[in-house]
Amino acid sequence: MNNSFFASLGLGNIDIGIILIVLAAIILLLIILNIVNICSIRKLKKRYEIFMQGKNVKSLENEIIGLFEDNKFIKNSIEKNKKDIQTLYKKFESSFQKIGIIKYDAFREIGGKLSFSLALLDENNNGFILNSVHSTDACYSYTKEITNGQCNISLGKEEEEALNMAMGSEK
Incomplete structure (x- = not known):
């Protein structure tokens, strides 16, 4: 069965059965890749739901802002502690040891x-x-x-x- 379409592509001597088998293999490969993608999306969706559990975007934003404020407070406390330690060291330097x-x-x-x-x-x-x-x-x-x-x-x-x-x- 010769088709003028395949002949114009330069594939006139190839059997249509082989072309159908190759196309079926490609379709099967695409179906498998699609299933893998669906599984990956489900895993990602589960992780997202666990991450966002009980929170909306506003509360998550407030959590992040709170963490930054805590971090800033800790840094300020560390600086204050360093200054206090230096002051104590200067005081103890002249005490009887x-x-x-x-x-x-x-x-x-x-x-x-x-x-x-x-x-x-x-x-x-x-x-x-x-x-x-x-x-x-x-x-x-x-x-x-x-x-x-x-x-x-x-x-x-x-x-x-x-x-x-x-x-x-x-x-």
């Missing part, structure tokens, strides 16, 4: 180690040494200023031990 105390007998005849040298230093090794000497008739207390771990006045043995203990390098 290092302590050294040595108890001793100032006079051999008095027992009990009632005398002491107390070194109080900040982060930069600035502070003072409080020395208290107990005798049988009185108690004498005096201080010596410490700057950068050094004293302008000569230190006694116990005072130096207390200072070294406070600085973490007891000898």
